Amino acid sequence: MAADTGSPAEPLHVAVILGSSRDGRFAPTVGDWFLNRAAHHPNLSPTSVDVATTELPHTFGAPAPAIAGPRATLAEADAFVVVTPEYNHSYPGTLKNFIDLHFAEWQAKPVGFVSYGGISGGLRAIEHLRAVFAELHAVTIRDTVSLHNPWGQRDEAGALVADSGADAAATTMLNQLTWWGDALRTARAARPYLG
Template identity: 60%
Template sequence: MSVTVENVRTTADPLRIAVVIGSTREGRFGPTVADWFVRQATRRAAVRVDVVDTRQVELPHAFGASTDHPSLPNAAETLSRADAFVVVTPEYNHSYPGGLKNLIDAHHTEWQAKPVGFVSYGGVSGGLRAVEHLRPVFAEVHSVTVRETVSFHNPWGSSDDSGALIDTEGAEAAAAKLLDQLAWWGEALRAARAACPYGK
């Protein structure tokens, strides 16, 4: 039997997933992809989703700079209470956006000992080169990245009049596998952190 969110969580004790929108550009496609994934995740009764939009988080512009910004504590609180993360990222020049790296670097313990999944979009590669560059970054902040990903290849124009993605049957199957893996790791690592706080 596959392990799903419902297998390991109850609605009274939901798996909290923070969905991180990585792009900050004008005209970005990220919110469309993020909205689609949020709908997939919230079909599961034992899931609660928060969204962290990198564009709406005022971040320091250099590593080690002051993090005394009015919106940064709110992002930190959302990331801290999450059991798992899903990063929605485009591919820029064969890698991921600089603003996303800034968000990752501006936090530390919030990421530790938690699983991270990826939903990517881009041209012919579907953003997968960005994902492969992000894996070692998250390893360095002590997160565990799951194997399954969701990728959208050349998705621009693949939406209806409301802006919602269409023809997503394959992506929905991939999202289900991603959510199953996040559930397993989210529960296992939550129990481990409760038994022995990470880094202690």
């Protein structure tokens, strides 16, 4: 009998959501850095979902085709990671709109967070997002990645060069996300979640 390695038998599909849509945003830089870490983590298959390039209806009850692309990606995902800046001690309004326009896609799945901002590193945005995802029956990962004043931490090509602490935090969060993602995928397959 083979030893249990603690890794999922099939790769976990992880939707990495870039939560900012402002002009000149830093989200793609942080997102690229994190996607690179996730792509090199064992048994994860990450996909990027960008709220800035997703056409979102501004009223509820809008036709579903307007968000069919992201909806399919979210429905197929086993886990999520939200990359968010901190705006006015919280997260962006477009991210809230994106989250609220979906419901079943989040249920009984884990959500990790990568935040960035000034001295707080975006941690207040994460704390607000935890309450939102709890209401949507998602499980949030305890450990997060928080980047403090990251704008000057880029190489000559413009890529983020995070310190060893951020790299270690990403590994910890991805390990926990993998555990929860595998456990909840197995549970959903055995018995549909009653949200």
